[in-house]
Amino acid sequence: MARQHTLPPTEQVYTSHVPARYIGYSIEKYFVSRFSYQSEAQWADEIRAGKITLNGVTATLGVTLGEHDEIVTRAGFRVEPWADRRLEVIFENRHLRIFNKSAPIPVHPSGRYFQNSMTELLKQVYPDEVPRPIQRLDLGTTGVIVFARTRFAAAFLMHQFKNKNIYKEYLALVEGTPEQKIFSINTPIGKIKGSRRGVGPDLIGAKPAVTEVKWLSSRNGRSLLKVIPRSGRTNQIRVHLASFGLPITNDRVYGREENPDLPIGLHAHRIQFNCFDDQLDVTARTPAHFHAFQDGEN
Numbered sequence: 001m002a003r004q005h006t007l008p009p010t011e012q013v014y015t016s017h018v019p020a021r022y023i024g025y026s027i028e029k030y031f032v033s034r035f036s037y038q039s040e041a042q043w044a045d046e047i048r049a050g051k052i053t054l055n056g057v058t059a060t061l062g063v064t065l066g067e068h069d070e071i072v073t074r075a076g077f078r079v080e081p082w083a084d085r086r087l088e089v090i091f092e093n094r095h096l097r098i099f100n101k102s103a104p105i106p107v108h109p110s111g112r113y114f115q116n117s118m119t120e121l122l123k124q125v126y127p128d129e130v131p132r133p134i135q136r137l138d139l140g141t142t143g144v145i146v147f148a149r150t151r152f153a154a155a156f157l158m159h160q161f162k163n164k165n166i167y168k169e170y171l172a173l174v175e176g177t178p179e180q181k182i183f184s185i186n187t188p189i190g191k192i193k194g195s196r197r198g199v200g201p202d203l204i205g206a207k208p209a210v211t212e213v214k215w216l217s218s219r220n221g222r223s224l225l226k227v228i229p230r231s232g233r234t235n236q237i238r239v240h241l242a243s244f245g246l247p248i249t250n251d252r253v254y255g256r257e258e259n260p261d262l263p264i265g266l267h268a269h270r271i272q273f274n275c276f277d278d279q280l281d282v283t284a285r286t287p288a289h290f291h292a293f294q295d296g297e298n
Contacts, residue, residue, distance in 0.1 A: 012114040013077040083116035095153040100284035103263035126129040143268025144284045167272040170227040173265025174246040181215045187242040189233040210234045224293035
């Protein structure tokens with residue numbers, strides 16, 4: 001599918017079902033907890049404006065949620081930011097499809113993105129299937145991403161991920177040169193403010209996180225690293241490398257953005273896991289901004 005920078009204005013209608021962990025939440029607490037790109041006050045304004053329904057009825061502030069409740073949010077007509085809508089399938093069978101994700105494009109509708117998201121794009125390309133992403137990659141991250149084609153496969157694979165029966169290997173293009181060729185970062189990660197994560201004191205909900213790093217090459221003040229996350233914290237690689245003085249290139253949140261139209265220097269390069277009786281080992285080719293560093297690997 002060709003790269004498409006912009007789409008005409010579309011009405012953004014989001015449907016979500018309440019996971020078990022949000023049972024008993026008020027609807028405004030649910031939204032700010034699950035979709036933290038807006039504040040609770042902003043979500044309350046959406047509810048008061050009648051833009052959100054709960055099980056087909058216009059929602060009211062303070063209503064308590066139950067499991068599997070259906071929530072529909074109408075966000076009006078918007079022009080979305082451009083996205084790279086190319087789809088590159090690198091493996092598929094009757095249970096799953098694995099893509100080499102392009103960038104920028106989010107996995108799920110979020111913020112100002114709706115049709116320009118992988119799940120919405122896959123609904124158009126595979127209309128007889130429900131897109132079921134098994135893991136997430138950030139808007140600007142490229143590389144291996146797994147989608148289950150059936151509910152049965154999704155349940156099996158989610159169990160594999162939950163129990164850490166998955167090996168994931170990333171390539172990171174960072175500012176600077178590490179002092180050691182092989183090292184490990186073992187520092188808890190928690191929230192600092194809003195959705196931003198960090199390390200250090202005064203974190204909210206800090207959890208253990210381990211990232212293993214191997215230096216591959218350096219060029220003009222930048223380095224290519226192989227990175228293996230041994231835990232699955234949000235933004236783990238970006239946070240850990242930035243805390244070591246090695247921020248990922250073009251990362252506006254944890255480093256410095258140079259060009260908003262280019263991907264950040266993080267690529268999900270390889271994944272190994274079992275899907276029923278199949279043992280899979282899948283690698284995604286790297287985008288162009290990695291090539292000069294791979295040519296110079298030592």
